[in-house]
Amino acid sequence: MSKNHFDLNKLYQTHKVLVYNVALNYLQNIEDAEEVTQDVFVKVYQSLDSFKEESHIKTWIYRITINQSLDLIKKKSTKKSFFSFGRKSENEYEYNNSSDFExxxxxxxxxxxxxxxxxxxxxxxxxxxxxxxxxxxxxxxxxxxxxxxxxxxxxxxxxxxxxxxxxxxxxxxxxxxxxxxx
The missing domain is CATH 1.10.10.10 (Winged helix-like DNA-binding domain superfamily/Winged helix DNA-binding domain)
Known part of the structure; x- marks a missing residue:
């Protein structure tokens, strides 16, 4: 399948809100959700040739979004020192559970x-x-x-x-x- 088979702009317009909302539900951070949304559509563009159409494109995009969100969570939780409420914390649990998310x-x-x-x-x-x-x-x-x-x-x-x-x-x-x- 070629990338030309899909209108990339239409794909983005159709699925950007879904991707952002899924990422936001995982990350509870607006900036992180925006970053994941961008990363997802870069990955969609790069991987479009390998999309086999065995599932719906929406399902495929959901999977990519979940994986990108989980990857970002893992990346953030492996940092050596954690920052919490304006002070450094070595406690990963405290860092992961100190959400000021709205x-x-x-x-x-x-x-x-x-x-x-x-x-x-x-x-x-x-x-x-x-x-x-x-x-x-x-x-x-x-x-x-x-x-x-x-x-x-x-x-x-x-x-x-x-x-x-x-x-x-x-x-x-x-x-x-x-x-x-x-």
Whole structure:
């Protein structure tokens, strides 16, 4: 397949919001999401000749976005010294969980809840996190998630179920801690 088969500008216009939103859900940082969005479309352009059309182009772009987002998370978490709240921190957990992220789609009064939710989502194992974000945050169907993650529908259902249970338990614990402080 040649790159001429696809209108690259149309591909970008059609999928840029989707790519940005998926990256934002993973990274909770606007600048990082913008960087990943650019990287995804560079990779799409470079890899278009190898796209086999065995899946939908949207599914392929989703996969690239997830991989680019996870790569950026790994790259950031392997830095030797971590920066947190204006001071250096050697504690990776503290760095990864000190989000001051404000999701543009969240209403002002829900920002604190959204911050806690995204911090908790970030503690999930990678596959559970991906399945949960695609199914519950992005609203994709289980068959769509299965195609993107290249897994069976029942495996996706299991991952989402486990993610929801883990989130319920962790959020319940956070709520209990919060109530004890008041």
């Amino acid at each position: 999701h543009p789609g969240i209403l002002l009064e829900n920002k604190e809840d959204a911050k806690v939710l995204f911090e908790t989502i970030n503690t999930l194992p990678e596959n559970q996190k991906t399945a949960f974000i695609l199914a519950k945050v992005d609203g994709l169907s289980n068959p769509e998630v299965a195609e993107i993650m290249e897994m069976s529908i029942s495996a996706i259902e299991s991952l989402v179920f486990r993610a929801k249970n883990t989130l319920k338990e962790k959020l319940s614990n956070k709520f209990e801690e919060y109530r004890k402080k008041k």
